Amino acid sequence: MINVHVYITLKEGVLDPQGQAVQRSLTALGYDEVDTVSVGKWLKLEMSDGADVESRVEQMCEQLLANPVIENYTYYVEREEKV
Amino acid sequence: MINVHVYITLKEGVLDPQGQAVQRSLTALGYDEVDTVSVGKWLKLEMSDGADVESRVEQMCEQLLANPVIENYTYYVEREEKV
Numbered sequence: 001m002i003n004v005h006v007y008i009t010l011k012e013g014v015l016d017p018q019g020q021a022v023q024r025s026l027t028a029l030g031y032d033e034v035d036t037v038s039v040g041k042w043l044k045l046e047m048s049d050g051a052d053v054e055s056r057v058e059q060m061c062e063q064l065l066a067n068p069v070i071e072n073y074t075y076y077v078e079r080e081e082k083v
Numbered sequence: 084m085i086n087v088h089v090y091i092t093l094k095e096g097v098l099d100p101q102g103q104a105v106q107r108s109l110t111a112l113g114y115d116e117v118d119t120v121s122v123g124k125w126l127k128l129e130m131s132d133g134a135d136v137e138s139r140v141e142q143m144c145e146q147l148l149a150n151p152v153i154e155n156y157t158y159y160v161e162r163e164e165k166v
Contacts, residue, residue, distance in 0.1 A: 001118065007125055022126065022148070031143055035084060036129040042090055043105065046119040060114055065105070 002049045003078040004057050006065055009040040014070045053077060085132045086161040087140050089148060092123035097153045136160060 010016050016038055023037040043065060050056070057075055066073040093099050099121055106120040126148060133139070140158055149156040 009125075019126075025147055026143060029143075029146060031139065033133065033139065034128050034130040034143075038127040038129075040125045040127075042092075042123040042125040043102075044121040044123075045117050046121075047117045050116065056114065056116070060109060060112075060117075063112060064108055 001046055002053070002080075004045040004047060004053070004075055005078060006043040006045065006057070006061060006073055006075040007040060008043070008061075008066045008071050008073050009038065011070055011072055049079065084129055085136070085163070087128040087130060087136070087158055088161060089126040089128065089140070089144060089156055089158040090123060091126070091144075091149045091154050091156050092121065094153055094155055132162065 018039040019037040022039060023034060026034045026037070045057070045060075047053070054077070057077075061073040061075070062068060101122040102120040105122060106117060109117045109120070128140070128143075130136075137160070140160075144156040144158070145151060
């Protein structure tokens with residue numbers, strides 16, 4: 001089994017109300033040093049390895065995990081080192 | 084300004100209905116190789132640097148960003164290399 005870490009973020013220019021709400025709350029709590037907050041999703045997929053893992057993960061992202069209109073995705077595959 | 088990347092994940096043993104829902108959807112779409120999905124949050128804080136950045140970020144996590152009962156958090160500070 002391998003772990004694939006997928007990071008989903010909003011595209012540049014897309015409004016981030018969640019990030020704005022967190023930033024306002026941090027300021028209200030006295031953390032004035034925080035200028036901007038961006039909020040995104042992180043998914044860890046535990047899955048079986050295969051030659052086409054990368055293309056399968058990209059299909060999953062484009063088909064379900066990320067909204068291609070407003071979101072970007074990046075991922076990396078974590079394979080156990082064979083000792 | 085610096086960027087602080089905060090990753091918030093559910094603690095071991097805490098039910099992850101969102102992860103289960105994503106996993107079921109992936110299976111329904113034919114991605115049988117995916118065994119388990121864990122869903123978490125990723126936040127990027129753009130903030131001013133300071134000697135106590137680490138302790139301030141930990142306070143923000145414990146006070147607002149992560150729910151200490153069911154969530155773990157990790158973070159790393161991304162500072163621009165001074166050339």
